[in-house]
Amino acid sequence: AAQKFWQLPDADLHAMVKLTRQVDRVELKFVVPTSAHARAFEVFRIASTTPRRQRVYYLDTPDRLLHRRGVMVRVRSTRGRPDDSVVKLRPVVPANVAPRLRQSKQLVVEVDAMPGSYVCSAALRTRLGADDVQRAMAHQSPLHALFSKQQARLLATHLPGPGHIDDLAVLGPIEAS
Incomplete structure (x- = not known):
């Protein structure tokens, strides 16, 4: 049954x-038709059906080099929660994640x-203040202010040449719930 659901050959499933x-966490991703949302909430015992509004921005080089290198840089503001950033x-x-980072x-x-x-x-996250993302997107504060020193060091190892967080292109926002 698991093999049928996951649509993976036995070796891949194992x-x-x-x-x-x-790992620390497993996220199961599903596409659920709108007509089945109520039943999915019931099956997974999700208490609230009220979606949280999110505004998501991705940062990358203009030629999307970070994406090609397997690096995703995101900042997000969510109504009713602190903003956050992730590299x-x-x-x-x-086993190959640097012990200090791990x-x-x-x-x-x-x-x-x-x-x-x-x-x-591997996702390195930082919680931010409630309006930090909005201020940075309005150019009232620099992009690097949205990232911890540890995130900036990790990102610097993947940026081209003498690149800097403040040089990244902002893609978005994407409105999500």
Whole structure:
């Protein structure tokens, strides 16, 4: 049944299950038709059906070099929650994540699993103030102010040449719920 649901060959399904034992978190990703939302909330015991409004921005070089290198840089503001930023690397092998980085309380190594595919990533997150993203997008504060020193160091290892966070192009916003 698991193989049918996940649409993965046995070897891949076993590799994914083995990988889940090496990570901090597993996120299961599903596409649920609108007509089935109520039932999905019931099955997964999700208490609130009120979506949280989010405004998401991605940062990359103009030629999308970070994306091609497996680096995702995102800032997000969510109504009713603190803003946040993340520098995510994918794919990663959990055992190959630098020990110093792996010990960080802000780092989460996770498997994103969806029918037909899965990927392991390492996400370094920072909580921000409620309006920090809005101020940066309005050019009232620099982009680097949205990232911790640890995030900036990690990102610097993937930027081209003498690149800097403030030189990245802002893509978005994407309105999400």
